Amino acid sequence: MTKVAIGRKVPDFTLPASDGTEFTLSKQKGKKVVIYFYPKNATPTCTKEACEFRDAYGGFKEHNAVLVGISPDPVASHVKFADKQSLPFLLLSDPERRVIEMFGVWVLKKMYGREYMGVERSTFLIDEKGKLIREWRKVKVKGHAEEVLAAVKGAE
Secondary structure, X not given: OOXXXXXXXXXXXXXXXXXXXXXXXXXXXXXEEEEEEOOOOOOHHHHHHXXXXXXXXXXXXXXXXXXXXXXXXXXXXXXXXXXXXXOOOEEEEOOOXXXXXXXXXXXXXXXXXXXXXXXOOEEEEEOOOOEEEEEEOOOOOOOHHHHHHHHHHHOO
């Protein structure tokens, strides 16, 4: 499987979305795409991150950027989470981790001395032609959405 790399075209993918449709990357041509990967719906840090992106959403739309979140959670969980937090953007379900692994965010994590595999909180910015132009790995949530929005504005 091809891994993504800055300066290269991101391989196309389709995933089921929280609104009952399917999201296909190649159908977003002509728009910037911001993809943020997060570990799990309705956990405190993931909720804070989703709400920061929700609050900045108008700026993303204003600058012709599509914003989506991806986690391994099932669509039903995404629907519940999106409704509860009033998220105006799609959450995509990747339980087989095809896209998660393509972006290299399925990693060995450590918490309280325990090791396990999980999603590394990461964000990627894809330009209007489908090329990866920026990535943020091991994201700290506070202020992250605004930093990503500034990069979207700077990519015009």
